[in-house]
Amino acid sequence: MRIEGAYEVTIAGPLRKKSQLKAVVRSLGGVTKGTETGTKEISYKWFNSNAKEGTYNPVIGAVQDTLPLAADAVGRYYKCEVTVREDADGAVPRSATSDAAGPIADVEGNPNTDWLHRARYGISHHLLAEFMNRVAAEPGEAWQPGESWDAVINGFDVDAYVQQVVETGAGFVILTTGQNSGYLLSPNATYDRIAGVQPGERASTRDLPMEIAEALAPHGIRLILYSPANPPQQGAQE
Incomplete structure (x- = not known):
């Protein structure tokens, strides 16, 4: 999903437990001079639900661009809300929530180890x-x-x-x-x-x-x- 006027947010990573998801923010161009030349602060909030079109609840403590998937993630769907704050005069925060990623699959063992x-x-x-x-x-x-x-x-x-x-x-x-x-x-x-x-x-x-x-x-x-x-x-x- 796009953040109006500047960015697009997607979720990348294997949709299976014992892996991790990553929120990817891509610049679309056509932004203000302040965004092009100033600094940006990006914050993240993750949410999950038992159904793709269900109610999404915050994942406590998940405020980074990556989200580890434990065993309790199996069957769930995840979204990430991204807010971009630009260090420019008159700039206002831009926020958007990604499309749902899931369901998270179960796996035998741990592919990472x-x-x-x-x-x-x-x-x-x-x-x-x-x-x-x-x-x-x-x-x-x-x-x-x-x-x-x-x-x-x-x-x-x-x-x-x-x-x-x-x-x-x-x-x-x-x-x-x-x-x-x-x-x-x-x-x-x-x-x-x-x-x-x-x-x-x-x-x-x-x-x-x-x-x-x-x-x-x-x-x-x-x-x-x-x-x-x-x-x-x-x-x-x-």
Whole structure:
């Protein structure tokens, strides 16, 4: 359905449980100068009903452009109300509600994670600065005095590592991107800025997780990254 004078709203995504719907807002052109040059704020409200032409009730807490579909979504229809507010003099909010999408179908298992079941088992481990010297099998594997964190990560042999993973028969790998010490396995310009450090000091310039993921992929092995939500306790320079 169109928002008068400016936009069209549709719902995309698989109509089945354990997937997600997405409200798509497309500009139709022919809008005011304020819309073309100013900023826009878009808000979303989702509604569902047991019948396509029935009464639609708000989905509590659903205020994003995407909507995950749980098991209780089966058989239901969904609409999304979109409101566009333009940062321009005299501009008024424009609202419209999409056509109904549904009914939501039932499915066996979970198409998004069935691969994890088929993988049977995997490997989960850390590569953490604060533990490297505690677990080094020999002196040469330890973090050497005067060696930068960037040099440590640059010295990681991805091919040898992947070969060892393949030999285990694991179907996936869970790898920690960083933890309390504030040393990370990949570039992060925002982290560098907040912590007041240079690239390579705490966040490596090499994107090690990406290299590992790309090397595992041809073997049918997936990489899952574990990243703590809390900030590192020692994130800044010591």
